[in-house]
Amino acid sequence: MADSVAVKPRDAVTEPARGGHRSTKRSRREARAAYLFLAPWFAGLLVITIGPIVASLYLSFTDYSLLEEAQWIGWDNYVRMFTEDPRFLNSLWVTTVYVVVSVPMQLAFALALALVLDRGLRGLSFYRSIFYLPSLLGGSVAIAILWRKVFGADGLVNAVLAVFGIQGTGWVAHPDYALGTLILLHVWTFGAPMIIFLAGLRQIPSSYYEAAAVDGAGPLRQFRSITLPLLTPIIFFNLVLELIKSFQSFTQSFIVSNGSGGPADSTLFYTLYLYLQGFRDYDMGYAAAMAWVLMLIIAGLTGVNFLASKYWVFYGDTK
Amino acid sequence: MSSGKRKWSAALLAAALLAVTAACGGGGDGGESAGGTVTLRFSYWGSDARQKMTEEAIAKFEAKNPTIKVEGEFSDFDSYYESLSTKVAASDAPDVIQLEIRALREYADRGTLADLSSSVNAADIDAKLLATGAIDGKQYAIPNGANAFSLMVNPALVESSGQKLPDDTTWTWDDYVDLASKITAGSDGKVTGTQLSWNPAYLEIYAAQKGESFYQGNQLAMSPQTIKEWWAIMQKLIETKGSPDAAKSAEVGATSVDQSLLGTNTGAMGMWWSNQLGAAASASGQNLELLRMPKLEGATTGGMFMQPAMFLAASSKSEHAAEAAKFIDFMINDPEAGEIILSDRGLPANAKVLAAVRDKLPEADQKTLAFLDEVRSELKDPPAAPPKGASAMEDILTRYSEEVMFGRMTPDDAAQKLIAEANASIAG
Amino acid sequence: MATPSRPIPFLFRPFRGGRIVRHALLIGFGLVMLYPLLWMISSSFKPEDLIFRQPGLWPSEVTLENYTDGWTALKHPFGYYLWNSAVVTGLSVIANLVACSLAAYAFARLEFPLKKLWFTLMLGGIMLPYHVTIVPQYIMFSKLDLINTIWPLVMPKVLATDAFFIFLMVQFIRTLPRELDEAAEIDGAGYWRIFIRVVMPLCLPALATTAIFTFIWTWNDFLSQLLYLNNPDNFTVPVALRTFLDASSDSSWGPMFAMSIIALGPIFGFFLAGQKYLIRGISTTGLK
Incomplete structure (x- = not known):
């Protein structure tokens, strides 16, 4: 399960030291303040979040068409998923390939551009805006x-290839390449992580750089010993969230393949298949079961991420 | 801690707000408002043009029935069933519902729709067409427009490629493939003969020519052989360059008719529902014609058929069943509604309405009407609504067809698997 | 990189792998990024029937018809939908900024019982695909009789259900040195004061990011707005835009492109305004 921020690399060092002159009265006061700050969130959890989550868990054990009452069927949906449904396994595979390839590419891209755009270059906000635009259209x-x-049989890519005498195919609708074009589409909309990286870079106190410059550290050294470590919480954030979001990718495949996940299921994303099961084939029980399997996969990955973060993420609040 | 207090009051406020909204809720929605007026909810999909026409028709209906107010609930087609089924799940179903034939049994078989036999006058609708909206003797839906799946052609492009328009009363599938490849060759590849279609209606027509029907109860009734022979037509088209290769075919296949080869004047033929002629013609800007589908050599029937473009149905849970029926009756039978809607929902199914608006139809639809009148006597009976689970049929068909076209499955293997998957889908 | 003190004409500047190359690369790259958008802009000025027949970037005929038609094609002028969207989006931005930063501060800086559990629950909430939660959620709001009001869209934001932004701000707050809080605490500041006076001002980049993303994602959010605001009088921009398209018959591509371009205006403007706040939080000194 996901670890919490309460566990951080240096807690082991700081907590006992602080605990020493920390009265119970104080910690009670702190807890009360915390719950006050969290009051709206708790209300949201109770009123908005929990209900649908519990409902979907219940529905995953039912035969539910949306149009009639749900009928309890035990583990049938889960059993069917792993034993009788090759399209389910295929959609899991397609999604995994998509996530594993596109997330690192997108983040690397976003980070690189954020670093370039963080420099004192004229017209920065102009470039930033231009690079962000694709994400608005995503x-x-x-x-x-x-x-x-761009990627169609008569598209831009083939026009460029033709200049070099290469005859391209219709990339966007070829079973071997269609997923690749969706990966590129994902990388193309790198604007959101880029902006978050940029904001993270802006958060790093410039006094650190000044001090490092006094110590004679060059740009590369500064990057390695200041920028990168201090940016790790943000890199971590982007990694965790992009993983979660990419596993749930839906819209891109839905609109590019016209809702089919085609050609020949090559872009059948997990959530697209889930959507088709729930809303086209009126099998919301099965869709809910799929959602919970996905939830477990994502939660497992996120948990691993949090555990691993102890070794590479550096928080400024740990002194 | 004043800050704490402030926070508490904010939290309390939020809680109070929820309580109040909860208290206000729970009343009957869409119910009677002041003055004894009844509010009906009517859910439909379509384009901006349809939205305008529908709003206009609603205004006319409200003028005639001052005690009924109709609220249109509009959605684009892609999200239509998602939002409709969500509303039904929440016991919040609209009173009047627009449906297509694929979805009819999904809703009717699950008790969502009301029987309209006795409440809506359907005397002026072709009985066989009307029957497609009936299940087990109950009229769950009234067709409000009709359609036939047919072949569209751009005569100018055929001629500029040095070919002649075929005689569609006699042409065979071989003639079709031959013409398509000659068009591609004759235009030096600037124009492609035709584009592939995986519409189940196309296969239904082909199967009918072989004397088979598509469904029989909750089963596919076609033989694997029929499906394989049908694929062979498309494989031959790709081979002879009468159509684009598999990748480009899949690409254009995922687009709407206005982006098709025919719609962009890069293809000379294609198959669609007849009410899409207008969209295709306005996209291409040229004169397009409808043709009969080609036939198998020696086939006794052309296999073409009429199908309701869409239906109007009423929710079985509606508190205003009488008013809902009245609205459906108006939309289908009233010439005044017909004059506003014209052929936007397919050529009017009501013969009297059709006669009244005939001359006001857009040019493309007049052409469609003339074509339908010409072939009417050759048509087979409109097929009954496909079984529950058949919404997935187009997807299944497209998927296995693409597997075959891309050479990733043998036709034998694909035909077996297609039948197995389709049967599992419609039985379950 | 040293810049020449005397201005040298652009073309004669020494080619030193410096600015020019960087600008050239950025511009070239930007054009690649922008090609689809440029195509969309050019299409919005083409007569509608030429959009797919003349796929090139440069229109052979230019017309404003798509804009004038698109503006008036629906039940209300398009500005009406822009206003609806602005209301939903504006409220969402304010709600998210307040609610998420409150929760984030607690998770990032305070110790309290069951913190791990709550944090896990918070992240868990975004791990379920929304297609399965939207039905129970719709049923809930329908029972509360809130369909066709803005509550189903705004209330989740008021109640901080967007874990993305809470987690985002937690991460940002945690990059801040704790000495800052402690110094304020010694000065006698309570948690509220530390939150308002110390943490928030230093989190300006995170707040700006939250505001920008909330704005954009709410502005573009289609499905929940379609479900909850399905009366044509309540339509928002994304819903209105979809009405130009109809897979089953005639689509109005030209007006759709034209209105899409117009709808990009507010988000782009908000983005431009918001990104100004992506400034250095702690410039040289952290605290006075």
Whole structure:
């Protein structure tokens, strides 16, 4: 399960030391303050979040068409998923490939550009805006058309290849390449992590750099010993969230493949398959079971992420 | 801690707010408002043009029935069933529901729809067409427009490629493939003969020519041989360059008719529902014609058929069943509604309405009407609504067809698997 | 990199792997990024029937028809939907900023019982695909009779259900040295004061990020707005935009592109305004 921020690399050192002159009265006061700060969140948890989560867990053990009452069927949905449904396993595979390839690429891209754009270059906000623009379009229906303009049989890529005498294929609708174009689409919308990286870079106190410069550290050294360590919480954030979001990718495949996950299931994302099961085939029970399997996968990965973070993420609040 | 107090009061406020909204809720929704007016909810999909026409028709209905107010609930097609089924799940179903034939049994078989036999007058609708909206003797839905799956052609492109329009009363599948490849060759590849279609209606027509029907109860009724022969037509088209290769076919296949080869004047033929002629013609900007589908050599029937473009149905849970029926009756039978909607929901199914608006139809639809009148006597009976679970059929068909076209499965293997998967889907 | 003190004409500047190359690369890269957008802009000025027939970037005929038609094509002028969207989005931004930063401060800086459990629950909430939670959620709001009000869209934000932003701010707050809080505490500041006076001002980049993303994602959010605001009088921009398209018959691509471009305006403007706050939080001294 996901570890919490309460555990951080240096807690072991700091906690006992602070605990020493920390009265119970004080910690009670602190806890009370914390719960006050969290009051809206608790209300949200109770009123909005928990209900649907519990409901979906219950529904995953039922046969539920949305149009009739749900019927309890025990583990049937889960059993069917792993024993009778090759498309389920295929969608899991497609999604895993998509996540494993596109998330590191997108983050590396976003970080690199954030570093470039963090420098004192003229017209920074202009570039930043331009690079962010694709992310504004990411979920728009127009993207499907635009992507065919670029990767279609008569698209831009093939026009460029033709200059070199290479005859391209219709990348966007070829079972071997369609997923690749969706990965590129994901990388193309790197704006959100880029902005978060940029904000993270801005958070690093410039006094650190000044001190390092006085000590004679060059740019590379500064990057390695100041920028990178201090950015790790943000890198960690982007990694965790992009993993969660990418496993749930839906819109891109939905609009580019016209809701089918085609050609030949090559872009059948997990959540797209889940959606088709729930809303086209009226099998919401099965969709809910799929959602919980995905939830367990994501939670497991996130947990591993949090455990691993102890070894590489550096928090400024640990003195 | 004043800050703490402030926070507490904020939390209390939020809680109070929830309590109040909860207290206000729970009343009957969409119910009667002041003055004894009844509010009906009508859910439909479509384009901006349809939204305008529908709002106009609703206004006319409200003027005629001052005690009924109709609220349109509009959605685009892609999200239509998602939002509709969510509303039904929440016992919040709209009173009047627009449906297509694929979804009819999903809703009717699950008790969502009301029987309209006695409440809506359907005397002026072709009985066989009307029957497609009936299940086990109950009229769950009234067709409000009709369609036939047919072949569209751009005569100018055929001629500029040095070919002639076929005689569609006699042409065979071989003639079709042959013409398509000659168009591609004759135009030096600038125009492609045709584009592939994986519409179940196409296969249904082909199967009918072989004397088979698509469904029989909750089973596919076609033989694997039929499906394989059908694929062979498309494989031959790809081979002879009468259609684009598998990848480009899959690409254009995922687009709407206005982005199709025919719609962009890069293809000379294609198969769609007849009410899409207008969209195709306005996209291409050229004159397009409808043709009969090609036939198998020696087939006794062309296999083409009429199908309701869409239905109007009423929720079985509606508290205003009488008013809902009245609205459906108006939309289908009233010439005044017909004059507003024209052919937007397919050519009017009501013969009297059709006669009244005939001359006002857009040019493309007049052409469609003329075509349908010409072939009407050759058509087979409209097939019954497909079984529950058949919504997935188009997807299944497309998927296995693409597996075959890309050479990733043998036709034998694919046909077996297709039948198995389709049967599992419609039985379950 | 040393810059020449005397201005040298652009073309004659020494080619030193420096700025010019960097700018050239950035611009070239930017064009690649922007190609689809440029195509969309150019399409919005083409006569509608030419959009797919003349796929090139440069329109052979230019018309404003798509804009004038698109603006008036629906039940209300398009500005009406822009206003609806602005209301939903504006409220969401404010709600998210307040609610998420409160929760984030508690998770990042305070110790309290069951903290791990709550934090896990918070992240767990975004791990379920929304397609399965949207039905129970809709049923809930429908029972509360809140369909066709903005509550189902805004209330989740008021109640800090967006774990993305809480986690984001937690991470940002945790990059801040704790000495700052402690110094304030010694000065007699309570938690509220530390939150308002110390932590928040230093989190300006995180707040700006939250505001920008909340704005963009709410502005573009389609499905929940379609479900909860399905009366044409309540439509927001994403819902209105979809009505131009109809997979089953005639789509109005031209007006759709034109109105999409117009709808990009507010988000882009908000982005430009918001990114100004992506400034150095602690410049040289952290605290006075």
